Each structure stands twice: as C-alpha cells, then as structure tokens.
Amino acid sequence: MTEYPQLLQTVLDTTRPRELAEFYRRLLGFSYRPGDEPPQDNGCDEPHWLVLRDANGVARLAFQQVAELPRTTWPRHDIPMQAHLDCTVRDVDALHRQRARAESLGARLLLDRHDDAEEPLFVLADPSGHPFCIFVA
Template sequence: MSGHPRLVNTVLDATDARELAEFYRRLLGLVYRPGDEPPGSGADGGPDGPDWLVLLTPEGQRILAFQRVETLHRTTWPSPDVPMQMHLCFEVEDPGDLDDQRRRAEEMGARLLLHRTDEPEEPLYVLADPAGHPFCLYTHPDGEPAAG
C-alpha cells in the first residue's frame, strides 16, 4: 500500500446543479472543468440539467463538485430538526471586506442565517447558498487565524 487517499473535491447535492455551481463559481472566482462549461443558451438548468459539474481553481485544482438530486431537504439549522451535517468555511483575508463579501453573496442568492460580527477574535457570517447549504464567511482582525 502506498500513501493515503487524497481528497479530490467536496460534492454538494442540489436540485439544480448548474445554478449552485454558478453561485460558487462567481463567489470564489473558480472555473469549470473543461467540458462542464454552460452552453451559450443557458438551457441546461433546472431539473433536466446536468447531473454532475466540477469547479477548479484557475490553476486547475479541483475544489467543488455538484451532483443533481431529485429532492433536497434544506437544513433547519440552528434548529436541530434537519441538521446541517456539513458546511463550508471561507476566509476573507482583509477584515474590511467581510461585510462587502456578505452583501455580494446575498446579491447572488445567498440568505443570511446568523451573524457573529461582534466576536473580536473571529467575526463571521453564516449564510445559506441557493440550495440551502450553510457556509461561513469569516475573517481574523489581526490577520492571524484563531487557535482551534
């Protein structure tokens, strides 16, 4: 046996894989894997759209994939009725950009779930993407990640 398994990407379920991929492509400045780009007409969205899409960094590293599912029960977090099970965290390097990045995400279809911007060591927002998956936008006022 040689080495360890390697994480290739994180997969998010969505009833509209293209819509969710577009949200994260724009939010994070990613690109589609060759062959996954949307057609010029935009006709591949909705329930009959693609079943699987992959986003990469501009340098070609796989980051996120999106899998089409028939139904998706949105988390009710912070209520435990439908737990979130997993969420993504994104650091905003410049603390002065945190509010702008939250507004930008909301303009693209995210919904604010919680703000903890008064936390001095790690101000953050918890948002839900268009499919309902929670994600965090956070920063470190002193430029150094908090321990833990």
C-alpha cells in the same frame, strides 16, 4: 511508509446543479472543468454533475443532482447541516463586502456575528440551502 487516499474535491448535493455551481463560481472565482461550461445558446441545461476548479486547475467543488433536498433547519437540529464550507477574508471590511456579494448572488443570512471580537463571521445559506461561513482569518 503509509499510503493515504488523496482528497479530490467536495461534492454538494442539489436539486439544481447549474444554479449552485454558478453561485460558487461567481462567489469564489472558480472556473468550470472543460466540458462543464454553460451552453452558449441559453438552452435548457440541467446536468447531473458539474465540477469547478481553482485558478491552478485543481478540482475544488462538484455538484450532484438529487431529486429532493430538505433544507437544514440550523441552528435548530431537526435537519442538521451535516457539512458546510468555511471561507476566510482578511479583515472586517472584506467580511462585509463578501457578505453583500454572497447575498447579491442568492445567499441568505443565517447568523450575524460580525461584531465578535475573537472571530467575526457570517453564516449564510447558498441557493440550495447549504450553510457556509465567511469569517476573518
């Protein structure tokens, strides 16, 4: 029997880990790994590494601080996106609600294909510029 490595989590580089972790925490309903929660005193908090878990306590996303991060130029390929997250919703109404939620949290629209009969979707960029998709599954 072959033994395989197990995928633990997806790591996103960012110049501001707390801001990006908060964006995805609120967008996806995740929670911080114990010890990674924001400080209660509203003091300066820019950790180098943060982890978000799903409702079952499984690590899903981590955020790693980098000194600089050129934003992708997608759909042009001058600076490719290299990776992106796919998120699904049940119907077109939910698609529009989640686009509005994402934008209210700091995302910006990159591509609008909500009227595509085969795969309605939006491609958005998170606050650090990483593209992510929301589409009807």
